[in-house]
Amino acid sequence: MTDSPEYLKKRAFFDSLLTIYGRKPVLEALEDQSLPVHKLHLADSNRKDQLISRIEQLAAERKIDVAHCDRKELSRISKNARQDQGVALDLALPHYGTAETFLEENSDTHFELLALDGITNPQNLGMIIRSACAGGIDGIILPRKGCAQIDPLVIKASVGTLFKTRILRCDQLAPVLEQFAKRGARVCALSSHAHETLQTIDDEKPNIFVLGNETHGVGPAVDKACTHRLRIPMQNGVESLNVAITAALISFRHQS
Amino acid sequence: MTDSPEYLKKRAFFDSLLTIYGRKPVLEALEDQSLPVHKLHLADSNRKDQLISRIEQLAAERKIDVAHCDRKELSRISKNARQDQGVALDLALPHYGTAETFLEENSDTHFELLALDGITNPQNLGMIIRSACAGGIDGIILPRKGCAQIDPLVIKASVGTLFKTRILRCDQLAPVLEQFAKRGARVCALSSHAHETLQTIDDEKPNIFVLGNETHGVGPAVDKACTHRLRIPMQNGVESLNVAITAALISFRHQS
Structure with missing residues (x-):
């Protein structure tokens, strides 16, 4: 049995996803208009600071899908609870x-x-x-x-x-x-x-x-x-x- | 007036001196038999630990001139009181x-x-x-x-x-x-x-x-x-x- 073209396309898309985390790296990635963004993940527990506000503003401007989740779910996404600062971003990198x-x-x-x-x-x-x-x-x-x-x-x-x-x-x-x-x-x-x-x-x-x-x-x-x-x-x-x-x-x- | 050959030789010698400091770097330099050492400087205030004992032992084995001085004089020699750990070593590097x-x-x-x-x-x-x-x-x-x-x-x-x-x-x-x-x-x-x-x-x-x-x-x-x-x-x-x-x-x- 061979994989369907639909399945292969989907798999190739998921292989191209790179999840980055941390407020500053995520903000800098959002500021780079050349980077194709798939989804922004924010923990509900985030206290709003300047970086978070700017991240939310840029996501709105760029019409990026935003997912809110609890702290535990976010660390599952970032795979690094200690450094993610409640923020993760899926980049859809064609080069990845x-x-x-x-x-x-x-x-x-x-x-x-x-x-x-x-x-x-x-x-x-x-x-x-x-x-x-x-x-x-x-x-x-x-x-x-x-x-x-x-x-x-x-x-x-x-x-x-x-x-x-x-x-x-x-x-x-x-x-x-x-x-x-x-x-x-x-x-x-x-x-x-x-x-x-x-x-x-x-x-x-x-x-x-x-x-x-x-x-x-x-x-x-x-x-x-x-x-x-x-x-x-x-x-x-x-x-x-x-x-x-x-x-x-x-x-x-x-x-x- | 030209400088005397004696003066020039002395100046060349002092130009070749490199003073390093810190217990580990000094110990490692003493362990390298290929490095020509001019003088070891130790602060009187040093508490003896394993590194200091080993430094003193190596200096004795290699017949190296040891100068004991107070903490203040040592920081004048090392030019880095915060990092010298009470130890400085003058290397006479021919390549320096x-x-x-x-x-x-x-x-x-x-x-x-x-x-x-x-x-x-x-x-x-x-x-x-x-x-x-x-x-x-x-x-x-x-x-x-x-x-x-x-x-x-x-x-x-x-x-x-x-x-x-x-x-x-x-x-x-x-x-x-x-x-x-x-x-x-x-x-x-x-x-x-x-x-x-x-x-x-x-x-x-x-x-x-x-x-x-x-x-x-x-x-x-x-x-x-x-x-x-x-x-x-x-x-x-x-x-x-x-x-x-x-x-x-x-x-x-x-x-x-």
């Missing part, structure tokens, strides 16, 4: 989807992706998104577990680029990378212990560059799914680079 | 000196330097040092005023590379850059508004790349001293990069 869908749609084209394995520092995640977006990377595979998730700190550190970057979600990274490799993509783990260097990689095949945890590097399961291991040559006996710096050197390698 | 001396010694050679104007975030300063060191930059000009200074946060963010990197101190950046330009160096301000791009710069002349404040960019006096203005081309309408990312793309431009 799943790694599987990306692979279906791009099996015949060249692409360059980053894939993140255990990047837990929100500052680093935001900087990676910013650099990859500026360098023209086609997307960032961000697993739902084991990585920092898109929260107000990440949005802030991405300096507005989160909403312009193709974020591809998946549950587990290793099986997704295996699928990409099966379709002919090079899956390259960045590691300071690798023999080959980043410069040895050409553009004849699609490339996925896998960046590992800030301290432990790429994990064993993900490493096993990689077809190549690459390092960035370093001078003065330096052993490693910040992961966001590595992401930038990859993303800009054709330009600088 | 003044921009003026560097220019005298390297007037006939090719070099690439970074110069920092108003980089106030210690995290960014540490990351710039780390990336520049790994990319093989010949030195970083760090003015004594208007920039973050070398403190425990910077040392931590530099991940050990601070002690391998040639840090060149100066009082004011603009007159120093003018001297470099007069001797034939290109002095290039990085700015997202520039017409020329980083790739247009060759190695026929020594190059100095000036990085400005995280929010305001290069200041007017320093900008006036620059002979070139350069940008890094960005995609997706991104307007700026983190300053440490910019430093990395410059430092690695011959390698990636």
Whole structure:
């Protein structure tokens, strides 16, 4: 049995939803007219302050669907009761989807992706998104577990680029990378212990560059799914680079 | 009247001193046998804890000169009473000196330097040092005023590379850059508004790349001293990069 076109369309829409939270991030997203908004969620318990008033005013002006709910329901929506401040916003980002869908749609084209394995520092995640977006990377595979998730700190550190970057979600990274490799993509783990260097990689095949945890590097399961291991040559006996710096050197390698 | 060779040697020695402070940074520096230490300063008021005991033990083992002084004198030495924790250490770094001396010694050679104007975030300063060191930059000009200074946060963010990197101190950046330009160096301000791009710069002349404040960019006096203005081309309408990312793309431009 195959899924009906109606069902697939609906699923693609829900995959494109990104829920952000926190009064300031939600207000800034509403102020950006280029961002397609699906729905605003407000907790009944919210005390009205200037930010809430401005959020309600903008939602009215932009004719955005507003859902009022109790505090508990709101934390179910935001998935972060401690930081949501009673406010959540569903963005319908056309650039936001799943790694599987990306692979279906791009099996015949060249692409360059980053894939993140255990990047837990929100500052680093935001900087990676910013650099990859500026360098023209086609997307960032961000697993739902084991990585920092898109929260107000990440949005802030991405300096507005989160909403312009193709974020591809998946549950587990290793099986997704295996699928990409099966379709002919090079899956390259960045590691300071690798023999080959980043410069040895050409553009004849699609490339996925896998960046590992800030301290432990790429994990064993993900490493096993990689077809190549690459390092960035370093001078003065330096052993490693910040992961966001590595992401930038990859993303800009054709330009600088 | 010219300065005597004896005086010049003494001055060069004092220019090479870097005073660090804080119990953990001092302990880590003492543990690194490759770092030449000049003197350890301890406040009389220090309560002995494990870190202090270990610091004293290492100083004895390494036969390092220890000066005991009162709390007030110690904060005069550390220049940071709030963070020194009663401990300061003078390192005699051969790689540490003044921009003026560097220019005298390297007037006939090719070099690439970074110069920092108003980089106030210690995290960014540490990351710039780390990336520049790994990319093989010949030195970083760090003015004594208007920039973050070398403190425990910077040392931590530099991940050990601070002690391998040639840090060149100066009082004011603009007159120093003018001297470099007069001797034939290109002095290039990085700015997202520039017409020329980083790739247009060759190695026929020594190059100095000036990085400005995280929010305001290069200041007017320093900008006036620059002979070139350069940008890094960005995609997706991104307007700026983190300053440490910019430093990395410059430092690695011959390698990636």
